[in-house]
Amino acid sequence: MKVSLFITCLCDVMASDVGKDTVEILERFGCEVDFPEAQTCCGQPAYNSGHVTKAKESMKQMIRAFQYSEYVVGPSGSCVAMLHEYAHLFKDDPEFAKPAQELANKSYEITQFLVDVLGIEDVGATFNAKVTYHRSCHMTRLLGVKDAPYRLLNNVKGLEFVELPMCEDCCGFGGTFAVKNSAISEQMVKEKSEHVTETGAEYLIGADMGCMMNIGGRLSRDGKPVEAIHITKVLNSI
Amino acid sequence: MGIKIGNAPFKERIQEGISNDFMRGAVSSAQGRMRTGRLTAAEELGDWEDWRVLGEEIRSHTLTNLDYYLQQLSDQVVKRGGKVFFAQTAEEANEYVQNVIKQKNAKKIVKSKSMVTEEIGLNAAIEQAGAEVIETDLGEWILQLDDHDPPSHIVTPALHKNKEQIRDTFAEKKGYDKSSKPEELAAFAREQLREDFLTADVGITGCNFAVAESGAVTLVTNEGNARLATSLPDTQISVMGMERIVPTWEDLDIVVSLLTRAAVGQKLTSYVTAITGTRLEEEVDGPEDYHLVIVDNGRSNILGTEFQSALHCIRCAACINVCPVYRHVGGHSYGSIYPGPIGAVLTPLLDGYDNHKELPYASTLCAACTEACPVRIPLHEHLIRHREIIVEKENKAPASEKLMMEGFAKWGSHPAAYKLSAKMARTALKPWTKDEKITNGPGPLKGWTDVRDFPAPSKQSFRAWFKSREKGGNK
Numbered sequence: 001m002k003v004s005l006f007i008t009c010l011c012d013v014m015a016s017d018v019g020k021d022t023v024e025i026l027e028r029f030g031c032e033v034d035f036p037e038a039q040t041c042c043g044q045p046a047y048n049s050g051h052v053t054k055a056k057e058s059m060k061q062m063i064r065a066f067q068y069s070e071y072v073v074g075p076s077g078s079c080v081a082m083l084h085e086y087a088h089l090f091k092d093d094p095e096f097a098k099p100a101q102e103l104a105n106k107s108y109e110i111t112q113f114l115v116d117v118l119g120i121e122d123v124g125a126t127f128n129a130k131v132t133y134h135r136s137c138h139m140t141r142l143l144g145v146k147d148a149p150y151r152l153l154n155n156v157k158g159l160e161f162v163e164l165p166m167c168e169d170c171c172g173f174g175g176t177f178a179v180k181n182s183a184i185s186e187q188m189v190k191e192k193s194e195h196v197t198e199t200g201a202e203y204l205i206g207a208d209m210g211c212m213m214n215i216g217g218r219l220s221r222d223g224k225p226v227e228a229i230h231i232t233k234v235l236n237s238i
Numbered sequence: 239m240g241i242k243i244g245n246a247p248f249k250e251r252i253q254e255g256i257s258n259d260f261m262r263g264a265v266s267s268a269q270g271r272m273r274t275g276r277l278t279a280a281e282e283l284g285d286w287e288d289w290r291v292l293g294e295e296i297r298s299h300t301l302t303n304l305d306y307y308l309q310q311l312s313d314q315v316v317k318r319g320g321k322v323f324f325a326q327t328a329e330e331a332n333e334y335v336q337n338v339i340k341q342k343n344a345k346k347i348v349k350s351k352s353m354v355t356e357e358i359g360l361n362a363a364i365e366q367a368g369a370e371v372i373e374t375d376l377g378e379w380i381l382q383l384d385d386h387d388p389p390s391h392i393v394t395p396a397l398h399k400n401k402e403q404i405r406d407t408f409a410e411k412k413g414y415d416k417s418s419k420p421e422e423l424a425a426f427a428r429e430q431l432r433e434d435f436l437t438a439d440v441g442i443t444g445c446n447f448a449v450a451e452s453g454a455v456t457l458v459t460n461e462g463n464a465r466l467a468t469s470l471p472d473t474q475i476s477v478m479g480m481e482r483i484v485p486t487w488e489d490l491d492i493v494v495s496l497l498t499r500a501a502v503g504q505k506l507t508s509y510v511t512a513i514t515g516t517r518l519e520e521e522v523d524g525p526e527d528y529h530l531v532i533v534d535n536g537r538s539n540i541l542g543t544e545f546q547s548a549l550h551c552i553r554c555a556a557c558i559n560v561c562p563v564y565r566h567v568g569g570h571s572y573g574s575i576y577p578g579p580i581g582a583v584l585t586p587l588l589d590g591y592d593n594h595k596e597l598p599y600a601s602t603l604c605a606a607c608t609e610a611c612p613v614r615i616p617l618h619e620h621l622i623r624h625r626e627i628i629v630e631k632e633n634k635a636p637a638s639e640k641l642m643m644e645g646f647a648k649w650g651s652h653p654a655a656y657k658l659s660a661k662m663a664r665t666a667l668k669p670w671t672k673d674e675k676i677t678n679g680p681g682p683l684k685g686w687t688d689v690r691d692f693p694a695p696s697k698q699s700f701r702a703w704f705k706s707r708e709k710g711g712n713k
Contacts, residue, residue: 005704012700013660014693019700035704040649040656048603050625050635051643058650065653137604169562174602179685181600183252186689187566188602217690220675 001118003031004066006074006083006107009041010209011230018209021232022075022110028238029118038065042082049176052089059086063099071117072107075232076208077139083107084143109139110232111148111207121151127234128158132201134192134215136208137170149207149231156234162199166191173214185214193218196226204228240328240359241575241589243388248573248596255567261390261398265568268397272559275503276610283499293496294614296489297550300481304541307450307483308532314453318515320528324480331533332363335442335475338529339367342473344439348431350457350464351375352444353392353553354479354533356575357588360442361386371442372434374463376427380404383411390569390577393501393555398568431463441467441525443513445478446553447493448530451486454514455530458497460507468513474525476513480532481549493552496612501554536588544623548583550613555580557607557617563600572597579607583620591627595634598624642682661702663695 003026011018026033042062046055063086066072074080083103090100114120133153140146153159172178172188192215196204204219204226206212216228244251255261280286300307312322325331339347347369349355361382364371373382377396381387384407389395396404401418408414408426416422446458455476457464468474484490498504517524540549558564558578569577574585574594582597598621601607607617629635635643649655670676670683671694679687686692 007700009656009660013663013695016696016698016700016703020703023704035701037657037701038653040651040653041646043650046643046646046650048622048625049639049643050598050622050627050629051640051646052626053630054643054647055650057647061651061653137602137606141605141609168606170602170604170606172562172602174604177599177602179682181252182685182689183249183256184563184566184600185602187256188562189690191566213693214690217686217692220691221677221689 001031002070003033003113004069004072005033005035006039006066006072006079007035008074008076008079008209010079010213011075014213015209015230018075018230018232021230021236022073025110025114025123025232025236026073028123029114029120034069036065036069040065042079044079044082045175047082047085048174049180056089059089059100060096062086063090063096063103066103067099069106071113072103073110073113074107075110075230076210077109077112077136077143077145078208078210080107080109080112081138081142109143109145109148109207111152112143112145114235115148115151122155123152123235123238125235125237126157127237129202130160130162130200131203131205131234132162132164132196132199133167134164134171134196134204134206134211135167136206136211139207149205152235153205153231156237159234162201164199165195171211171215173210175210178214189214189218193222193224197224201226203234205231205234207231241357241585242593243570243573243575246573248600251571251573252567255571258398258568260400260403261568262566264398264400266565268394269559269565272502272555276500276556276559277503279499279503279505282505283495289492289496290612290614292492293552293612294550296484296492297552297613298547300483300485300489301541301546301549304481304483307485308480310450311448311453311483312530312532314451315515315528315530316453318453319518320453320515320530322530322532324532324534326534328358328533328535331358331477331531331535332360334529334531335360335477336363336367338473338475339364339369339440342439342527344369344473346434346438347371347440347442348374348434348438348467348471349378349442350444350459350467351378351395352442352477353389353575354444354482355442355477356389357479358477358533358535360477369440372431372438374431374435374467375459376424376461376463379427379431380407383407388570389575391555391558392553392576392580398570435466435470438467438471440473440475441471442475442477443468445476445482446497447490448478448483449485449487449490449512450483452514454512456490456494457509457511457513458494458507459509459511460502460504462509465509465511468511468525469523472526473529474513474527475529475531477531477533480534480537493613497552497554500552500556500610500612540587545583545587545620547615548580548587548620550615551580551584552613554612556610556612560606560610561601562604562606563602567600572600579617579621580615583615583617583624586624591632591634595628595632598628657701660699663699664697667695
């Protein structure tokens, strides 16, 4: 199966290990992974701030970059949900309507791809630690991926799982919100990191680097002994 | 009052909300109760998603055919002895009520809870007409006594106050000398309000839903105050937003079932009251004189636009109760009598962007609101549309943001530029990096690093790694 990696700009620049882990996991299950170099950013920072025309320039680049891909898989529920939104955003565009719809149809978040497309729930990983999990909002509510990460984590050996209190609440990231409304964002991430600390977990696992950088950054600021990591790190621990 | 509350700028309002520990304690515990209540009630009902779809269909059908149902409602009210007034503006609505009060030479008015009368500032208009107006919903009464403190929630208006604060208000304004026990506070309010009900000349209510087929205005309450306000005074006035209508009693059954569960986690409230016109010859109760004031006040401008579904709202506040932003800043921070996600959507539509352009940005777009809404209003999508209008039509984005987004568009559409920036990021941030993190970032990063650390960019970008790997390098 041929899979094109959608790295997401955040992981490309800020967390390249997430990309490496994603590639290795996919290859372990027989996927042939390529990386279309023309990809940039899904456009979400501009789109969610209201700069839709500007966002579309980046989106068109993404549509072009992935036009020949069979499957597009990325390590972020939020960015993949953005790709899905292209179908609607370009529906009246004579040039991009069709490829936008195609991109939406063939794009998956990594845990979603593993569980729903490859039918794998046990990746054969071992991770000896006490962990909790943050279910990112866009991943669960916009993309609709709720169970896949839990199913995969359930089968990781050595993992002691503690549910995060108020796990359905946003961490306060919200893209440009974190900077634009940093006073509100601070209260939200403060509450979230307190809940993380309460669980006594050594690791906070998530499937979206935006949320992980936000909560992880707060945990680091408060000097808490909890590391925020991407789920691919756990799934690639063999 | 009116839809807008206070004059402080957005950032100040937010700071005030965040530093109010009493309010935040009250809000977070209330949110906790109401969230659990809603989920339990939804589960008990079963097939909640199907109910939501049904609710959405009823609201959507009604709004699409609003002209027809308004005509039907109006005809039915008139047939049952009532008078109907269509008010295009808040002023017209207030003036009509003032005239009724003057004609009746009314001195005392009792009122049951109504958001639309807050929106149009009716109480001030009544006082201007020389009459006394008394709010009879417990929450609203507390706020009225407390020097007209505005509501901070659309279902539980005094949510931001704790019982000690309420005791102090009662003591100061009404000479209350008992404890802060809720039972004693409620008994005192009941005793005070009963006297007002018995001596009122006019009763004013809002309207949860008007039933078009019969001309009935229905009210959903837990305290029974609406029933007293609608059975004792001989003159009754109901004020409704023009969208608050359902075609039939069967439809009412569905939307009330959704409303009480979504709002307070109850299968049904203690009272569902229906008022239908005046006392006719063969009837033993009902008012002598009944007026229905149907308020537009900007609503018809929303009809037929991409925001039409915002008018589907049944004012249950489920979106407010799940909102993590509301949780931390409280209702007053929104600067509107309609707070939370629905307030951030509705307020700019009804009152323009000039005073409310920050509201659509007061959300992380987490979509908890959209998920909770019992009539499936895509609230977070409306917030994005508002942002688009603010930026691209109203041209109200800050200059620095516009510049940054110009840069973003170039960066995102030119892979070579993107690649270069990915390569340079670590070096560019080096002056601020210590121990693989940035604690005091420059420019736009400052907002981030003021409250949390920012990681140093990766030593090697992913694309660089992938390329060298393909060449058989560091696999």
